[in-house]
Amino acid sequence: MAESATRRRRGLGTVANVSLVGLVLLIALIVMGPYLYTVSPTLVAGRERLKPPSMAHPLGTDQFGREVLARVIAGGQQSLRVATLTMALTVAAGSLLGLVAGSVRALDEILMRISDAFLALPAVILAIALMAVREPSEANVVLALVVVYTPRVARLVRGKALLIREMPYVEAANALGARRSRVIGWHILPNATPELIVQATFIFGYAILDEATLSFLGVGPPPPAPSWGNMLSEARYLVRDAFWISFFPGLLIGIAVLSANILGDGIRDRYDPRRGE
Amino acid sequence: MTGFLASRALSLAFVLWLVTMIAFVVIRLAPGDPSAIMLGSDATPKAVAEFRAKYGLDRPIAVQYIAWLGRVVRGDLGTSIYLGRPVTTAILERLPVSLTLTLAAFVIAVMLGVTLGLVAAYWHDTWVDRAVSVVAALGLSMPSFWLGICLIYLFAVRWALLPSGGFVEPWVDPPASLRHLLLPAFALGYLQSGLIARMTRTSMLEALRGDFVRTARSKGVAELRVVVKHAFRNALIPVLTVTGIALAVLFGGAVVIETVFTLPGVGRLLVNAVVRRDYAVVQGTLLLVALWYVLVNIAVDILYTVSDPRVRLRAS
Numbered sequence: 001m002a003e004s005a006t007r008r009r010r011g012l013g014t015v016a017n018v019s020l021v022g023l024v025l026l027i028a029l030i031v032m033g034p035y036l037y038t039v040s041p042t043l044v045a046g047r048e049r050l051k052p053p054s055m056a057h058p059l060g061t062d063q064f065g066r067e068v069l070a071r072v073i074a075g076g077q078q079s080l081r082v083a084t085l086t087m088a089l090t091v092a093a094g095s096l097l098g099l100v101a102g103s104v105r106a107l108d109e110i111l112m113r114i115s116d117a118f119l120a121l122p123a124v125i126l127a128i129a130l131m132a133v134r135e136p137s138e139a140n141v142v143l144a145l146v147v148v149y150t151p152r153v154a155r156l157v158r159g160k161a162l163l164i165r166e167m168p169y170v171e172a173a174n175a176l177g178a179r180r181s182r183v184i185g186w187h188i189l190p191n192a193t194p195e196l197i198v199q200a201t202f203i204f205g206y207a208i209l210d211e212a213t214l215s216f217l218g219v220g221p222p223p224p225a226p227s228w229g230n231m232l233s234e235a236r237y238l239v240r241d242a243f244w245i246s247f248f249p250g251l252l253i254g255i256a257v258l259s260a261n262i263l264g265d266g267i268r269d270r271y272d273p274r275r276g277e
Numbered sequence: 278m279t280g281f282l283a284s285r286a287l288s289l290a291f292v293l294w295l296v297t298m299i300a301f302v303v304i305r306l307a308p309g310d311p312s313a314i315m316l317g318s319d320a321t322p323k324a325v326a327e328f329r330a331k332y333g334l335d336r337p338i339a340v341q342y343i344a345w346l347g348r349v350v351r352g353d354l355g356t357s358i359y360l361g362r363p364v365t366t367a368i369l370e371r372l373p374v375s376l377t378l379t380l381a382a383f384v385i386a387v388m389l390g391v392t393l394g395l396v397a398a399y400w401h402d403t404w405v406d407r408a409v410s411v412v413a414a415l416g417l418s419m420p421s422f423w424l425g426i427c428l429i430y431l432f433a434v435r436w437a438l439l440p441s442g443g444f445v446e447p448w449v450d451p452p453a454s455l456r457h458l459l460l461p462a463f464a465l466g467y468l469q470s471g472l473i474a475r476m477t478r479t480s481m482l483e484a485l486r487g488d489f490v491r492t493a494r495s496k497g498v499a500e501l502r503v504v505v506k507h508a509f510r511n512a513l514i515p516v517l518t519v520t521g522i523a524l525a526v527l528f529g530g531a532v533v534i535e536t537v538f539t540l541p542g543v544g545r546l547l548v549n550a551v552v553r554r555d556y557a558v559v560q561g562t563l564l565l566v567a568l569w570y571v572l573v574n575i576a577v578d579i580l581y582t583v584s585d586p587r588v589r590l591r592a593s
Contacts, residue, residue, distance in 0.1 A: 117295030120570045121563065122529025125547070129300075132551040132559045133307035209420055213533055216422050217548050236426050236537065239441075243430045250423030258418035 016266020023259035033073030041074035071226040083207040094153025102161025115151035131219040194271035205260030296567040355557035364561040374542035385466030394477020416471030425464035425537035442538040469523035480512035521577035
């Protein structure tokens with residue numbers, strides 16, 4: 001088996017392990033958050049407007065007296081939902097299109113040219129344009145991000161499929177008379193899995209960042225439901241008086257995306273010993 | 278060499294043509310007929326029919342696309358319903374702001390990225406190298422708009438050193454323009470400097486191991502000259518590639534930064550158009566961004582052939 005070669009390095013390395021723990025902790029805190037800190041994220045308290053962080057208000061309050069901590073948790077839940085769904089759907093759609101392009105020569109050229117065109121447009125710009133024609137809802141944000149990322153994943157899977165197709169074990173399977181669907185499902189897809197996991201990790205990070213960008217620009221899921229992006233969008237006019245309202249959501253976006261990126265790098269280094277210098 | 282450039286230009290033109298299809302199709306995904314959007318929901322059936330006839334909406338979709346493409350090629354991107362003016366004019370008016378921001382950010386990204394990459398490669402596996410990789414990783418993960426807000430807080434609010442937004446044309450008042458550009462250009466450029474630093478480091482590590490570097494050193498060539506003239510010249514091609522990508526991506530990133538620093542550029546035009554459902558403007562901006570991408574790529578191809586004789590030879 002190829003196992004012994006790919007598993008030469010055990011574990012992910014310290015930095016990647018730390019970021020994995022960090023990401024898991026962040027997700028756990030956001031998921032458990034509403035049970036640990038039960039203040040409503042949309043509760044308006046006029047007397048408690050723009051209070052800086054203190055014991056009573058752990059991360060301070062915003063211009064309506066709403067608790068920043070409660071809003072950061074609720075916003076985080078939305079970010080996690082969007083990122084997880086986007087990741088799952090993109091990997092599914094990207095693998096499917098990539099495998100089709102990598103095994104059906106007639107479709108390969110067409111699919112790759114179309115993906116060239118998608119890659120000529122920065123992800124955020126295309127997602128913004130898609131949001132222009134759809135209702136600004138969470139589902140449509142996921143849809144826009146999936147459309148934008150899928151060509152990138154498809155390209156990668158297609159490249160891998162073309163490599164694996166020439167491997168002796170695929171040749172052997174073909175010689176044994178295996179059906180094409182069996183070769184794809186049993187030989188090509190499992191061997192492309194490490195790359196897919198790496199990509200999935202990166203997409204999770206990008207999705208958090210791009211969802212926040214869309215919300216920040218006002219074309220994401222509409223308020224009053226908090227998201228990290230729309231919190232920043234409202235708070236940027238208050239930088240002078242209440243910097244903490246913008247500081248915390250941005251910090252969490254940064255931590256989430258940084259952990260996802262480092263984790264992705266760590267997994268890639270482990271499966272591709274040449275890159276881990 | 279001209280053959281290589283011609284074939285690249287041809288395939289990029291093809292990409293641009295495909296993008297026109299995407300831009301055309303995206304707008305057609307909008308719920309309802311363009312006539313309903315343009316005229317409003319209370320338009321009379323007669324007005325709708327006249328509108329449809331005037332803009333050819335009663336013809337087959339392929340015919341509509343070809344007619345639209347014909348206008349686009351001649352530089353006519355339609356009329357903005359909100360601004361009541363040609364989209365091309367609206368875009369051209371704001372283009373200098375976005376281009377100035379993009380180029381300023383590009384200068385910062387390249388200077389910072391290449392310097393960090395060179396330093397990290399030269400002192401690789403030391404604390405310098407690790408510090409650079411942290412700086413690079415932060416750049417790749419931080420939301421640019423958050424970095425912008427933090428910079429505004431520190432430099433404009435706390436220390437009152439620089440303005441928090443606005444745009445001054447560089448050809449009107451260069452010093453004031455520079456002061457206004459510094460924060461947005463850094464917020465935008467820092468992100469891409471991480472990618473450039475990583476690529477510079479990897480590529481330089483390889484070049485520094487080359488025999489020609491040992492030869493140069495043994496001949497007694499000054500160390501700085503070895504690094505810059507001998508090693509970096511040979512490490513240049515992959516760096517050029519990411520630099521080109523950076524320049525293409527920065528133009529898109531400008532959209533967000535223009536919102537943070539209230540710069541009247543194309544990005545603000547796009548965001549406002551999305552909120553107002555001003556589809557012609559959205560379509561025009563998509564085409565502009567793709568055109569920018571294609572032009573940058575052609576420029577990078579030309580630089581390849583200039584900077585590396587091997588590309589020149591292989592192509593001819």
